[in-house]
Amino acid sequence: SFSAVEQRNPAANYHKMSLDELKKEIPGIDWDAFLNGIGVKGVTELSVSQVEPIKEVEKIINSLPVENQIAYMQWSLIDRAAGYLSDDLVAQNFDFYGKTLSGKQANQPRWKRAVSTVNGVLGEAVGQMYVEKYFPAAAKERMVQLVKNLQTALGERIRNLEWMGDSTKIKAIEKLNSFYVKVGYPDKWRDYTGLNIEKDSYWANVKRATEFELDYMLSKAGKPVDRDEWGMTPQTVNAYYN
Structure with a gap:
């Protein structure tokens, strides 16, 4: 690889x-x-x-013999589930992946791991609650306008550059104009209606969430790229270009 x-x-x-x-x-x-x-x-x-x-x-x-392939698939399932099962299995899982491979001394408290799982599975749902409490629409509008002003100023600087040729300036302006700005949170929230969350089993919920996410990704196959889709959640502290 x-x-x-x-x-x-x-x-x-x-x-x-x-x-x-x-x-x-x-x-x-x-x-x-x-x-x-x-x-x-x-x-x-x-x-x-x-x-x-x-x-x-x-x-x-x-x-590889079929029985060996079956054994590997069974191990893969146990390995995938280990972090969401009993305390003993969670400890063994961390002992290898956390301590041996990553050099960590101690696992995070259970509540932090649980919050991280919810944030990973229901990222935009958590984000919607976060936005309602901490990110008013007026704040987003101000930031969107700020970025537009920056784009306008950058466009003027490109046009006035003496060292850049006209053909290059045209391409640079085209790239600047194609910049699709996303600030704060999406205009349309993701629908989690089809995801079934129960009190039966932590791992069962994670498994259903994994299947739900796979179905969501596969539903996009063969379709145009949705430029309104977000790659990160509002509560994620980060800026990125995709």
Whole structure:
């Protein structure tokens, strides 16, 4: 697989190909069965971030005994669930991933882990409550206007640059005008109606939330990019360019 530096290179991790090309490139995996199994229908093109690691997976699938593959899948499920099960399993999970791999001395208190899970699963729902309490619409309007003023000022600076050629200025202004500003919180909140939260089991709720998120992502397959969708929640302290 790529190094950490290579993984941060968007161009190196974008390999668009047709489904037929993928089948020819990596024929040892039943791609139709895989896509149907996760609920993807009608996809003819896709982007494969890294081709070589998938070829290695292909070799493993076609050489490792089926019983070993089943054992690995069972272990993967337990490993995925361990942080949401009994105190003993949570402690063992942290002992490896927290202490051994990350060098942490102590796990976070249970309440912090629970809040983090809710924030991760229901990020925009939590964000909506946060905005209602701490972020009035007038504050957002002021910040949006501030950014517009900055864009106007930057446009004037670009036009007056002596060292930049006219053709380059045109491209720079086009890029500036294409800048899609998002401030504070989305204009339309995400709908969590289909997510079923029960008091039966912590892990069961996490599992349902994972399935809900997968269905949400797959529902976007083959559709135009929604530029109004947010990649972070309002309560996340960060600024980013995507």
